[in-house]
Amino acid sequence: MPLTKSVDVPPAVRDAIARLQMEYVHAIDALELERWPQLFTEKCLYQIIPRADHEQGRLIGIWFCDNRGMLEDRVSSMREVNVFEPHVYRHVIGPTEILGQKDGAWSAQTSYIVVRTMLEGEMTLFSAGRYVDEIVIEGGAARFSKRVVVPDSWRFDTLVVIPI
Amino acid sequence: MPLTKSVDVPPAVRDAIARLQMEYVHAIDALELERWPQLFTEKCLYQIIPRADHEQGRLIGIWFCDNRGMLEDRVSSMREVNVFEPHVYRHVIGPTEILGQKDGAWSAQTSYIVVRTMLEGEMTLFSAGRYVDEIVIEGGAARFSKRVVVPDSWRFDTLVVIPI
Amino acid sequence: MPLTKSVDVPPAVRDAIARLQMEYVHAIDALELERWPQLFTEKCLYQIIPRADHEQGRLIGIWFCDNRGMLEDRVSSMREVNVFEPHVYRHVIGPTEILGQKDGAWSAQTSYIVVRTMLEGEMTLFSAGRYVDEIVIEGGAARFSKRVVVPDSWRFDTLVVIPI
Numbered sequence: 288m289p290l291t292k293s294v295d296v297p298p299a300v301r302d303a304i305a306r307l308q309m310e311y312v313h314a315i316d317a318l319e320l321e322r323w324p325q326l327f328t329e330k331c332l333y334q335i336i337p338r339a340d341h342e343q344g345r346l347i348g349i350w351f352c353d354n355r356g357m358l359e360d361r362v363s364s365m366r367e368v369n370v371f372e373p374h375v376y377r378h379v380i381g382p383t384e385i386l387g388q389k390d391g392a393w394s395a396q397t398s399y400i401v402v403r404t405m406l407e408g409e410m411t412l413f414s415a416g417r418y419v420d421e422i423v424i425e426g427g428a429a430r431f432s433k434r435v436v437v438p439d440s441w442r443f444d445t446l447v448v449i450p451i
Numbered sequence: 452m453p454l455t456k457s458v459d460v461p462p463a464v465r466d467a468i469a470r471l472q473m474e475y476v477h478a479i480d481a482l483e484l485e486r487w488p489q490l491f492t493e494k495c496l497y498q499i500i501p502r503a504d505h506e507q508g509r510l511i512g513i514w515f516c517d518n519r520g521m522l523e524d525r526v527s528s529m530r531e532v533n534v535f536e537p538h539v540y541r542h543v544i545g546p547t548e549i550l551g552q553k554d555g556a557w558s559a560q561t562s563y564i565v566v567r568t569m570l571e572g573e574m575t576l577f578s579a580g581r582y583v584d585e586i587v588i589e590g591g592a593a594r595f596s597k598r599v600v601v602p603d604s605w606r607f608d609t610l611v612v613i614p615i
Numbered sequence: 616m617p618l619t620k621s622v623d624v625p626p627a628v629r630d631a632i633a634r635l636q637m638e639y640v641h642a643i644d645a646l647e648l649e650r651w652p653q654l655f656t657e658k659c660l661y662q663i664i665p666r667a668d669h670e671q672g673r674l675i676g677i678w679f680c681d682n683r684g685m686l687e688d689r690v691s692s693m694r695e696v697n698v699f700e701p702h703v704y705r706h707v708i709g710p711t712e713i714l715g716q717k718d719g720a721w722s723a724q725t726s727y728i729v730v731r732t733m734l735e736g737e738m739t740l741f742s743a744g745r746y747v748d749e750i751v752i753e754g755g756a757a758r759f760s761k762r763v764v765v766p767d768s769w770r771f772d773t774l775v776v777i778p779i
Contacts, residue, residue, distance in 0.1 A: 576740060
């Protein structure tokens with residue numbers, strides 16, 4: 288089995304992708320959720336698909352949004368209804384592996400661990416997994432045309448209210 | 452809501468800040484605590500303020516040191532009194548977001564997760580949160596003029612003996 | 616105590632080492648274990664030595680392999696016997712500190728946290744610690760001539776079946 292070939296990525300693209308990854312987790316962890324849809328292209332795909340399903344090609348998951356408007360709707364409902372017990376996330380992400388470019392989009396993957404903290408202070412290891420992304424560069428900035436969140440575990444002890 | 456503007460940071464500054472972040476966690480995790488105060492400027496601020504307090508502007512926290520001598524005193528007491536049950540930390544940090552420059556100092560934030568391991572081998576998810584920093588470059592090296600540790604949780608099951 | 620001196624590392628070497636660190640964790644986490652031995656030189660050392668033992672210079676640990684063939688044998692037995700309860704890892708690693716160069720090899724250390732997820736979905740904080748590496752550059756690619764995994768805890772609730 289050959290090693291993955293090192294992909295030739297322009298430094299500006301690499302920097303823009305690194306920045307996108309960082310902005311994504313900082314927006315969510317700071318609960319600045321209105322910034323979250325802006326990190327996607329207008330036509331986009333956001334899904335959460337547990338690892339076992341993803342490996343079997345069962346691409347139906349917990350969340351499914353296929354345009355930025357749906358992401359914005361999600362945020363609006365969170366803000367308006369606000370029925371969930373208040374909690375915050377903390378993501379720590381590893382380095383992003385850029386796998387190649389196809390039809391103007393860069394394929395990439397990034398590992399993550401998310402700790403969830405409830406208002407009462409209780410911390411839980413909430414999710415660990417991998418982001419599988421397609422990323423385009425628009426006007427010098429990177430945006431997700433596709434982000435599939437692939438948690439290693441298929442179990443969540445509660446609803447996933449805030450995007451991972 | 453506009454996206455955060457990408458800040459223009461000289462590569463040498465970016466490298467020095469990345470190195471500072473790394474040296475900080477490696478010094479603490481290796482229990483080479485005498486190296487820890489040296490990562491701050493002579494006049495400095497080190498605080499641990501739980502997230503809820505930080506967001507409400509209640510800037511009183513668990514630790515408060517406003518010069519390097521106080522940091523050194525902290526380390527000395529740890530070394531001399533040594534009453535605490537031996538334990539070590541392991542930090543994993545995410546990428547640092549550099550937010551801007553003001554009065555010669557760079558503002559930055561970095562997410563962290565800390566795992567604590569007791570001498571007996573028991574591991575705990577000890578803290579998850581964010582470093583909110585002001586960093587100056589002195590003679591080519593970066594130093595904290597201010598580091599506020601903002602844990603997502605306000606609860607610690609024991610005293611915070613070792614700096615986070 | 617002086618601060619660690621910043622080591623002058625050619626950017627291409629730094630990039631190759633960062634890529635090696637990333638490929639290592641992605642190969643293991645994706646269970647593409649056949650890729651794992653290929654990240655080592657033919658003559659190499661792979662060990663897992665708990666922190667307390669490592670600090671005391673007791674260099675006998677849980678795993679010991681001193682050439683790539685032994686690593687390949689390990690992978691073969693995992694694949695053939697397959698008696699262990701299926702599980703996967705998720706590593707998140709921090710930045711790599713490159714400490715110096717000696718006899719053609721770069722010394723480096725990197726912190727890690729590993730979350731283990733069982734087939735049934737149960738997640739555990741499995742290990743936290745540090746990689747202590749010697750890395751050589753061969754034909755533009757970085758390879759481990761030595762990787763010592765130093766978990767902060769000496770306790771594992773089960774056998775370590777998959778390399779950390």
